[in-house]
Amino acid sequence: SFELTQPPSVSVSPGQTASITCSGDKLGDKYACWYQQKPGQSPVLVIYQDTKRPSGIPERFSGSNSGNTATLTISGTQTMDEADYYCQAWDSSTGVFGTGTKVTVL
């Protein structure tokens, strides 16, 4: 079955760049999206179609997808960006979520 693997955690200093990877077999042949989830809250879409930002999502969030890896990049990370992040793609019309990455800003 299709699986998406993310690093469990990423640490970043305020103002620096955080990169979160999402690995899956030939993921670059599919579209990836990313969700941010803060404690006690529902997931929020931050990137769709590999690189696009929904309305209201800051420009510091960007995405890429090639080969077997999709990447979410947070430039100029702020303390408010501390959250869990999940990648997601579709496999035969089935939604598949990544394992999730906890981003800590310290």
Next chain:
Amino acid sequence: EVQLVESGGGLVQPGGSLRLSCAASGFIFSSYPMHWVRQAPGKGLEYVSAISTNGGNTYYANSVKGRFTISRDNSKNTLYLQMGSLRAEDMAVYYCARKRCSGVSCFFDFWGQGTLVTVSS
């Protein structure tokens, strides 16, 4: 404003049943496929079930197939998840989510606040 409001969660004994509802507003409900996603305590997101716009096509994760039934009532703008033969591993926050497609790219653009299902004796 798009809103998805889940209800129906609660405490249920192993082997019991529960029906979750998701009331939608602020958009044309009948135009969107709808999905259920769950999250066990301290764990990641798990895709559970999906239903097409008219309810004619449904999907279930292997973990719930044969025990859960998804349905929708477009006249009431409501999505349902009938859960049966509940197990401890079904304990989770259940979210309903709207699926939107931009060309061939699809994603969940709105999520409900979630409803907690606790399975315990």
